[in-house]
Amino acid sequence: MSFQEDCVQFGDQLARLVDAGVPVKEAAVVVGVPRQRCYAILRAIGRPVGRLRGAGKPADSRQIVEVFDRTGSINKAAIECGVAFCVARRILVAAGLVDAAPRAFGKPEAKKRFLELMDQGWTAARAAREVGVNERTGRDWRQGIRRTRNTRIYPDGRVVDYRSGTVYKQTVTSATCVDAAASPVISTRYLSLDDRIAIADGLVVKDSMRTIAARIGKNVSSISREVREHSIAGRYLPHQAHRDAAAARVRPKRSKLVVNKVLRAAVEEGLSRKLSPEQISHRLRRDHPDDESMRVSHETIYQALYFQARGGLKKEVQHALRTGRTKRKPQRKEGERYQRFVDPMVMISDRPAEVDDRAVPGHWEGDLITGEQNKSVIGTLVERATRYTMLLHLPDGHDAEQVRDALITAIGDLPAHLRGSLTWDQGAELARHKQITVATDMQVYFCDPASPWQRGSNENTNGLLRQYFPKGTDLSVHSPTDLEHVAQELNGRPRKTLDWDTPAERLRDLITTN
Numbered sequence: 001m002s003f004q005e006d007c008v009q010f011g012d013q014l015a016r017l018v019d020a021g022v023p024v025k026e027a028a029v030v031v032g033v034p035r036q037r038c039y040a041i042l043r044a045i046g047r048p049v050g051r052l053r054g055a056g057k058p059a060d061s062r063q064i065v066e067v068f069d070r071t072g073s074i075n076k077a078a079i080e081c082g083v084a085f086c087v088a089r090r091i092l093v094a095a096g097l098v099d100a101a102p103r104a105f106g107k108p109e110a111k112k113r114f115l116e117l118m119d120q121g122w123t124a125a126r127a128a129r130e131v132g133v134n135e136r137t138g139r140d141w142r143q144g145i146r147r148t149r150n151t152r153i154y155p156d157g158r159v160v161d162y163r164s165g166t167v168y169k170q171t172v173t174s175a176t177c178v179d180a181a182a183s184p185v186i187s188t189r190y191l192s193l194d195d196r197i198a199i200a201d202g203l204v205v206k207d208s209m210r211t212i213a214a215r216i217g218k219n220v221s222s223i224s225r226e227v228r229e230h231s232i233a234g235r236y237l238p239h240q241a242h243r244d245a246a247a248a249r250v251r252p253k254r255s256k257l258v259v260n261k262v263l264r265a266a267v268e269e270g271l272s273r274k275l276s277p278e279q280i281s282h283r284l285r286r287d288h289p290d291d292e293s294m295r296v297s298h299e300t301i302y303q304a305l306y307f308q309a310r311g312g313l314k315k316e317v318q319h320a321l322r323t324g325r326t327k328r329k330p331q332r333k334e335g336e337r338y339q340r341f342v343d344p345m346v347m348i349s350d351r352p353a354e355v356d357d358r359a360v361p362g363h364w365e366g367d368l369i370t371g372e373q374n375k376s377v378i379g380t381l382v383e384r385a386t387r388y389t390m391l392l393h394l395p396d397g398h399d400a401e402q403v404r405d406a407l408i409t410a411i412g413d414l415p416a417h418l419r420g421s422l423t424w425d426q427g428a429e430l431a432r433h434k435q436i437t438v439a440t441d442m443q444v445y446f447c448d449p450a451s452p453w454q455r456g457s458n459e460n461t462n463g464l465l466r467q468y469f470p471k472g473t474d475l476s477v478h479s480p481t482d483l484e485h486v487a488q489e490l491n492g493r494p495r496k497t498l499d500w501d502t503p504a505e506r507l508r509d510l511i512t513t514n
Contacts, residue, residue: 365382386503389503419440
């Protein structure tokens with residue numbers, strides 16, 4: 001039926017329903033027409049309902065800029081002003097507050113450039129921003145993951161279909177495979193065609209499995225299994241073995257738990273008895289020693305469970321796993337850390353050598369001291385050369401925005417020659433460190449994890465301040481006047497390290513000299 005016929009047949013009925021206060025969504029069900037077509041029919045008969053896409057109110061550029069200055073977030077500015085993210089970003093780019101970052105690459109070039117940057121030591125987030133793609137896309141490129149519509153295909157053959165909510169693996173016949181001899185070497189973990197030919201040559205001259213394994217750099221059990229599984233009539237054929245391996249490797253493949261209903265039922269029964277996936281896997285091997293179809297690795301069970309959680313069955317998964325997690329905990333290698341903040345940190349190892357010997361004044365160390373249950377805090381700043389102390393009043397909390405504003409205010413009162421650098425730990429309160437650097441022209445350096453001695457002057461001063469602000473007390477009761485009084489008293493103490501001068505005297509000499 002054409003659109004004109006729909007307008008004639010359903011137009012009057014839709015108009016009456018809408019006039020009676022029935023939502024278009026419900027009216028569409030009554031007349032049996034898709035909702036979007038109902039909107040089109042109502043517009044065609046002169047009864048528009050709702051708002052056309054893109055026909056919203058014009059964006060208030062000034063309001064968007066004000067919200068971005070306050071929050072530092074394009075998304076928050078878009079939400080508060082009621083506009084799309086792309087609209088807010090376009091306005092902020094025009095105002096010079098956000099880099100345009102045009103996509104200077106096509107997809108193949110972007111992928112190639114991204115992988116080059118990763119090889120040079122860039123983080124995935126920074127490299128993705130450089131080439132103009134989403135960070136998740138960059139990580140998929142790096143891990144060899146292919147995406148088609150709502151499906152993500154992993155190099156190991158695991159296929160995640162987000163539309164149907166399934167994880168599976170599916171075999172493909174060798175007739176659909178490319179020539180095995182031309183297939184690329186995926187990883188040194190797998191046997192290549194040259195390795196298989198070397199195995200066949202070794203068997204011809206009756207070399208032992210161990211000798212062949214040492215020659216091609218593989219484990220002897222891998223060679224033994226290869227020969228056992230890919231021999232025909234007692235003869236190992238390397239090219240046929242390589243074609244079979246390539247055919248078995250082609251993805252997608254359906255998961256064992258999807259294909260084998262008996263195995264799936266056994267796994268579900270084990271989970272209902274609060275057994276862990278590893279216990280289920282090993283118990284199945286014990287209970288069915290001669291049945292290969294009743295074996296499944298605990299990793300396969302975990303993958304099925306966590307994907308099920310993404311599909312919305314979080315309560316069922318929480319009951320199945322004793323940890324109660326519905327999301328897999330990321331595993332990192334020893335010494336590997338994720339990027340702490342959006343803006344890359346400048347580490348203390350990059351700090352100039354002149355800061356270490358305290359010969360040049362103007363370099364500060366900072367931290368927070370916390371009160372009862374970490375609900376109230378006081379910011380502390382100590383100058384490394386003079387030990388001069390400033391205290392920051394933070395009555396509204398210690399989020400990144402509050403700490404940023406307090407630091408900018410305090411540092412802004414200093415002369416230019418006393419704004420050398422600021423050293424801080426990797427606390428979340430300094431997530432806006434880039435904005436602090438821009439506003440004060442003072443570089444922020446970050447200590448290594450769990451290394452408080454790298455801010456020794458600040459740690460020592462915090463210990464002295466505990467005489468005035470004991471641990472476990474409410475620090476919010478102290479006014480700015482109270483903090484100023486404590487700072488003056490601390491800066492008036494003679495210090496042995498200053499040859500019995502006071503920090504206030506040393507700072508006064510620096511200011512008057514310059």
